[in-house]
Amino acid sequence: MTGVGDDVTDPYLWLEEVTSERALDWARAHNEVVLERFAASERFSGLESRILDMLDTDTRIAYPGRRGRWLYNYWRDGEHPKGLWRRTSFAEYTKDEPEWEVLIDLDALAEAEGENWVWGGAAVLRPEQQRALISLSRGGADAKVVREFDIEAKVFIEHENGGFLLPEAKSEIRWIDIDTVYVGTDFGPGSLTDSGYPRIAKRWKRGTPLAEAETVFEGEATDVAVSAGYDRTPGYERHFVGRATDFFNEEVYLLESDGTLRHLDVPTDASESWFKDWLLIQLKSPWEINGVTHPSGALLAIDFERFLSGARDFEVIFTPDAHTALHGYGWTENHLLLITLQDVQTKLHVLTPGPDGWTREALADAPPMATTSVMNLDPLEGGDEFMLSTSGFTSPTTLLSSSVGGATEVLKREPEFFDAAGVQTEQFFARSDDGTMIPYFVLRHRDRQGTPGPTVMSGYGGFEVSRTPAYSGAAGMGWLERGGTWVMTNIRGGGEYGPEWHTSVQKANRHKVYEDFSSIARDLVARGITTHDQLGAVGGSNGGLLMGVMLTRYPELFGAIVCQVPLLDMKRYHLLLAGASWVAEYGDPDKPQEWKYIAEYSPYQNTDPQGKYPPILLTTSTRDDRVHPGHARKMAALLESQGHPLWYHENIEGGHGGAADNKQSAFQAALIYEFFTRALIEKDV
Numbered sequence: 001m002t003g004v005g006d007d008v009t010d011p012y013l014w015l016e017e018v019t020s021e022r023a024l025d026w027a028r029a030h031n032e033v034v035l036e037r038f039a040a041s042e043r044f045s046g047l048e049s050r051i052l053d054m055l056d057t058d059t060r061i062a063y064p065g066r067r068g069r070w071l072y073n074y075w076r077d078g079e080h081p082k083g084l085w086r087r088t089s090f091a092e093y094t095k096d097e098p099e100w101e102v103l104i105d106l107d108a109l110a111e112a113e114g115e116n117w118v119w120g121g122a123a124v125l126r127p128e129q130q131r132a133l134i135s136l137s138r139g140g141a142d143a144k145v146v147r148e149f150d151i152e153a154k155v156f157i158e159h160e161n162g163g164f165l166l167p168e169a170k171s172e173i174r175w176i177d178i179d180t181v182y183v184g185t186d187f188g189p190g191s192l193t194d195s196g197y198p199r200i201a202k203r204w205k206r207g208t209p210l211a212e213a214e215t216v217f218e219g220e221a222t223d224v225a226v227s228a229g230y231d232r233t234p235g236y237e238r239h240f241v242g243r244a245t246d247f248f249n250e251e252v253y254l255l256e257s258d259g260t261l262r263h264l265d266v267p268t269d270a271s272e273s274w275f276k277d278w279l280l281i282q283l284k285s286p287w288e289i290n291g292v293t294h295p296s297g298a299l300l301a302i303d304f305e306r307f308l309s310g311a312r313d314f315e316v317i318f319t320p321d322a323h324t325a326l327h328g329y330g331w332t333e334n335h336l337l338l339i340t341l342q343d344v345q346t347k348l349h350v351l352t353p354g355p356d357g358w359t360r361e362a363l364a365d366a367p368p369m370a371t372t373s374v375m376n377l378d379p380l381e382g383g384d385e386f387m388l389s390t391s392g393f394t395s396p397t398t399l400l401s402s403s404v405g406g407a408t409e410v411l412k413r414e415p416e417f418f419d420a421a422g423v424q425t426e427q428f429f430a431r432s433d434d435g436t437m438i439p440y441f442v443l444r445h446r447d448r449q450g451t452p453g454p455t456v457m458s459g460y461g462g463f464e465v466s467r468t469p470a471y472s473g474a475a476g477m478g479w480l481e482r483g484g485t486w487v488m489t490n491i492r493g494g495g496e497y498g499p500e501w502h503t504s505v506q507k508a509n510r511h512k513v514y515e516d517f518s519s520i521a522r523d524l525v526a527r528g529i530t531t532h533d534q535l536g537a538v539g540g541s542n543g544g545l546l547m548g549v550m551l552t553r554y555p556e557l558f559g560a561i562v563c564q565v566p567l568l569d570m571k572r573y574h575l576l577l578a579g580a581s582w583v584a585e586y587g588d589p590d591k592p593q594e595w596k597y598i599a600e601y602s603p604y605q606n607t608d609p610q611g612k613y614p615p616i617l618l619t620t621s622t623r624d625d626r627v628h629p630g631h632a633r634k635m636a637a638l639l640e641s642q643g644h645p646l647w648y649h650e651n652i653e654g655g656h657g658g659a660a661d662n663k664q665s666a667f668q669a670a671l672i673y674e675f676f677t678r679a680l681i682e683k684d685v
Contacts, residue, residue, distance in 0.1 A: 140655030418476030461493030478673025540564030548603030560679035
């Protein structure tokens with residue numbers, strides 16, 4: 001360990017001062033170097049313009065969110081860079097050019113109020129749909145301001161006029177009825193967890209001060225977050241609270257009318273949901289009950305009231321196998337729709353409860369090498385109707401409407417944004433260090449077969465996040481059209497093969513994530529797809545940590561690395577912003593036995609002044625209040641002091657997503673592919 005270790009005073013702690021002038025001046029100076037080196041050419045501006053045109057064009061699908069008779073949509077384009085919140089009817093939406101009712105023009109609002117508002121979402125009160133709670137962030141941060149909006153009058157209801165208003169914080173707020181909400185926010189000292197999320201859930205009545213809201217539940221400071229909600233299904237109304245004790249474990253309680261709590265006796269790492277009579281439990285670890293052990297990844301069903309009365313005779317409605325995992329599920333009025341992943345490719349099923357148990361049938365054909373998602377289920381007002389969204393690496397998204405037992409019709413198709421002629425998609429498996437076979441997808445031109453070429457591989461590997469095929473116009477324009485090969489990896493840490501694909505590499509086994517990714521890098525070379533000098537890697541957030549480990553532990557495998565909004569100083573990650581919420585994933589560096597294994601890979605503690613590193617582009621955002629920008633800043637300063645080839649760019653706004661609008665998104669994408677082009681194709685970095 002030759003970086004900033006235990007016995008060394010960190011000389012770059014001042015870069016953790018997010019908005020200090022000294023730190024911002026440092027960031028701006030590095031930005032100028034990057035802009036001059038990579039963003040000054042006609043090639044860069046041409047690619048940036050093409051990506052921006054794609055993001056702004058009206059030919060994109062306006063993805064709707066269905067709430068009864070209305071389809072809501074948040075839309076950004078060149079004329080409205082901050083966006084419009086709008087709605088239309090289903091009949092109107094089926095038209096080539098539907099008429100939209102604009103509810104909020106965010107550009108006009110930001111200009112009128114002198115704020116850099118970024119859309120954060122809307123909670124519409126049903127069934128009347130006359131009011132909404134609107135979340136707005138400054139510059140794209142996770143912390144948001146919440147304001148009540150009158151949908152019919154299209155105006156915000158001022159607080160002095162009885163409107164609900166929350167100042168900027170990482171809040172949770174949910175409707176109970178038109179005059180009451182559940183709220184968790186920064187109520188003052190002691191009201192937040194160590195992770196910066198609400199520790200207390202309260203019931204807040206309209207017209208009363210927030211300070212007088214009634215407490216319904218309190219968690220501990222060491223919890224991740226506490227929340228409360230209300231299921232308004234007619235005849236099945238239920239109030240509930242949740243206490244997330246860590247990132248992967250939550251205690252759930254029903255809140256009775258007298259204020260008492262009724263604990264749902266299920267494993268805390270399971271995901272439970274309910275609809276009308278049914279309680280569903282998706283297991284993340286094996287569960288033995290009544291002499292039967294149900295496997296990790298299984299989905300169990302039971303009558304909710306019988307469960308509350310003590311019954312535990314679950315029906316197993318999905319069981320995983322070595323190749324197949326549950327990816328998601330959702331209810332229509334009468335059926336349960338399942339999405340599974342079979343070797344990272346989607347399959348769709350419809351399950352129907354009946355007096356003799358559950359029946360199961362195929363729902364629809366899902367194309368290979370693509371991802372098909374079920375969306376816009378509305379079991380209370382939409383019957384058995386739903387929408388399907390299908391996208392592949394080289395196939396733009398198609399949006400379809402259907403119903404269980406009914407016909408499927410195409411609603412919208414997105415155009416092609418890059419020339420995919422001759423590009424083929426293949427799936428391979430690499431053997432990791434412990435013998436586990438790790439899948440990955442390769443996109444390359446057919447005429448590249450047999451000839452190693454410039455290649456970029458992407459990875460994440462954490463928090464049970466599954467990575468599945470999807471269309472990327474930016475990667476197509478910026479890399480595939482330039483003759484490059486693109487690789488998407490499905491390393492452990494994700495959920496592509498169920499919960500154990502993730503839980504098997506937590507904490508002390510984290511090194512297996514990095515062994516998986518490096519094994520794929522070697523496999524790409526062994527197959528003749530690329531060479532190590534021509535191989536680049538990119539990842540963000542937890543994937544940025546992955547990139548930091550590749551740089552410091554496996555530098556010989558890569559010709560260039562892009563590391564975005566990363567975690568890198570794993571000695572201090574739990575002390576910065578939301579970092580404490582991730583201790584269940586990585587371990588606690590304050591515990592010597594856990595720091596021992598974290599220290600083996602923590603990039604900031606493992607840089608080598610004498611090592612030969614590939615050039616790296618580090619990017620972050622000043623307004624990222626999830627992963628602290630100090631990680632990227634300090635790593636850049638350290639690498640620079642050691643003489644390693646380093647480029648650094650910090651978007652002053654944009655939050656953890658890195659961009660507050662389409663223009664920033666286009667710039668960042670163009671920067672990545674210009675960097676890889678210079679580093680891997682032209683060898684000019």
